[in-house]
Amino acid sequence: MSLIYKIGIAVVLMLLSRPGFASQCDSDSQLAQVQSYFNAIDKIFRSGSTVEDIDNFLSLTHEKVQYVHTEYSANFNKKTWREAFLRQLNKGSYQNKEDNQARILNSIIGKNHAAIEYSYGMIQKDGSWKSGTAYFALFGFTDGKISLIKEYW
Known part of the structure; x- marks a missing residue:
């Protein structure tokens, strides 16, 4: 392995190990994660959802996640x-169909936070x-x- 290649790897590893660098979540990543959150929660809300769907959803979150609903x-x-x-799930509360879908309407991305306006809607027959x-x-x-997920509605 060439010396330049080894130095390059060392620099990348040093950058990735820096706490400030490792804990940042860039805006593209934030929005993608929020979209994955809504896709996974849509799956839970559908009729026939499973414990595995819940666990897959929660795997998207940090171990110390906090969900707060102010209302x-x-x-x-x-x-x-x-x-x-x-x-x-055990009460049979989740009865949505495939055409029920949450979508992000607007977003404001900040440092390690994203303000999201979203809606649960329906896919119509015309698509x-x-x-x-x-x-x-x-x-x-x-x-x-x-x-953190903090709902304000």
């Missing part, structure tokens, strides 16, 4: 959030998507993963 006084960590999903009520949530990111 409903919800404040979950990863464990209690999973338990809440399981209660709803268009019809928006429902618009909602607002703040997403936080730690170590490149979603660590």
Whole structure:
């Protein structure tokens, strides 16, 4: 291996190991993670969803994730959030169909946070998507993963 190649690898490894660099989550990554969040939660909300769907959804989040819903006084960590999903799954609450879909309407990306306006809507017979009520949530990111979801509706 050439000396230049070894030096290049060493520089990259040093940069990746810096706490400030490793904990940053760039805007493209943030938006992609939020979209993955909504895709995964859509899957949970569908009829026939499974415990595996819940676990796959939660795998997108940081170990110390916090879900807060201000209107409903919800404040979950990863464990209690999973338990809440399981209660709803066992009650048969998730009955959406394939044409139910959440979409991001607007976003403002900041340092390790994203303000997201989104809506749960329906895909119409002509393929268009019809928006429902618009909602607002703040997403936080730690170590490149979603660590905060704070709903404001």
